Amino acid sequence: MSENKKLIFLDVDATLYNKEQRAVPESAIRAIHKAQEKGNKVFINTGRPLVYFEKEILDIGVDGYLCSNGVHLIVDGKTIYHKIVPESVVEKIKQICETYHIYGTFEGEKCSYFRDHNVDFHPHYGFMITAFDLAPYMNHEFSWDHVKDPDKVILFGGPGSDMSGFVNALSTISDTMDYIRIEDTQYEVLLKNHDKGTGLKYIADYFHASTDDCYAFGDSNNDISMFQAAGHGIAMGNACDELKNIADHVTTSVNDDGIYRGFEYYDLI
Structure with a gap:
């Protein structure tokens, strides 16, 4: 240049x-x-x-x-x-979310996988769900049953969530993943470095x-x-x-x- x-x-x-x-x-x-x-x-x-x-x-x-x-x-x-998140780490993140009542999206090149369709759980989670509802050409599933090759995860706390327990649990995957706190109830989890x-x-x-x-x-x-x-x-x-x-x-x-x-x-x- x-x-x-x-x-x-x-x-x-x-x-x-x-x-x-x-x-x-x-x-x-x-x-x-x-x-x-x-x-x-x-x-x-x-x-x-x-x-x-x-x-x-x-x-x-x-x-x-x-x-x-x-x-x-x-x-x-x-x-x-x-680069993509290893399958074993995907399963670990699912377990952490289930334990601490955390919802969110595994995001990849070809599909975004939402845990569910609860637009009221967290404002930005709802914003994202609505974005995909409005644009069906953006490939997505409202289930974590078939998560494949995600780039990263965006996770949200809401009613009933244990955010401090969730953040502590992220240390169990710290050899592979880092996280960014967007706000107290919103985190992005991505590959280290x-x-x-x-x-x-x-x-x-x-x-x-x-x-x-x-x-x-x-x-x-x-x-x-x-x-x-x-x-x-x-x-x-x-x-x-x-x-x-x-x-x-x-x-x-x-x-x-x-x-x-x-x-x-x-x-x-």
Whole structure:
């Protein structure tokens, strides 16, 4: 890559995608296309697996997808890196969830496996279930009976859950898996030594680019590793304080043209 070309990495939920309206702001799509016309490359860097992208996100035409927090990397339609959770670990996680009354989703390239269809158990669990209900083309099952080749797991506490017992139990799989606390009742469990930051570095190396030329946009604490890896971390106006505190710049919210204004601020368009 020539020196003046940049790599841009975008989280999805509450960064690129307005969760309330279930839509990508038109200004964000315009910013992405203008950045690409300038020679920059734009990637989605998300906790979502490949199967969990609404058509309007796929239709934007980004240059690649970093899925499942750095576990599955795709550039120009080609997988360049992919790891999955071992079957024995999948069974152990199921046991932990049953013991501590935890619900969630095993997320993979080809299918998302929800424990059940309880939209009221946890707000984000319900949000995800509804997303799949609204987009049947995104392959999914509301059962853990046939979980196959997941990239990661997203788990939720709700009524009757023992969160402290659950978190302690995660230590029994700590040789294989790490976890990120999104909030007290929401955790992402993923393969060790993988996160949004490792994914970003892998892509930078792939393009022989410096991380100084990498720009990361996010809103949640699972974006911290991406900000730490990138030369420039841009927090959305709606981001959590933990992320804003380490950001190089805070743009406006996802609902207020935050992507477009952030691209403008850094002369990416």
